[in-house]
Amino acid sequence: MGLRQPFIGRVPLVSGEIGEDFANYFLVSEQIPSLISLGVLVAPDLSIKAAGGLFVQAMPGADDKVLEKIERQVFSLGPISYLLDKSSSLEEIMEQIMQDIPYKLVGEKPLQFKCNCSHERLARIMASLSSEELQEIEASVGKLEVCCNFCNEVYGFTQEEIATIKKQKP
Ligand SMILES: [Zn+2]
DSSP: OOOSSOOOOOOOOSSSOHHHHHHHHHHHHHOOOEEEEEEEEEOTTSOEEEEEEEEEEOOTTOOHHHHHHHHHHHHHTOOHHHHHHHOSSHHHHHHHHHTTSOOOOOOOOOOOOOOOOOHHHHHHHHHTSOHHHHHHHHHHOSEEEEEOTTTOOEEEEEHHHHHHHHHHOO
16 A cells, blocks of 8 residues: 555454455455455366456445345356356456446456565665664674565665665765
């Protein structure tokens, strides 16, 4: 979310089924009724045939009857991984779920995991440490590793780089 600290919300697990636990999280922690269906279809040779999910959230003022109908239709279609495997496009799945409920496709984009951290960004954060803290780091180890709290990427800083950061400090 671009905050200084990672955003953390906690709720107890209710089922151990990841989709149901996510839906419970959105309902309890964020007060948003949600439907989450996740699945992975594994082929006999153990390769992944299809994997994906469906995430439906009610907008404020959404009609409960429409939400119930969407929920019924999602569950009547069976596991999402089979749907993904059988269908030629996501829109085809959308049509099967929505049936006679009018809808508008507002966008489509590929999903990817992306963190906006970088070596440069972490160097700037290091520069915000006090000279004493940097001195301590320099004295303790020859090489410094900083781990991004958001994506777990580890960035290594050499003693020379720490020295450069120190020089840039007023
Ligand atoms: Zn990161």
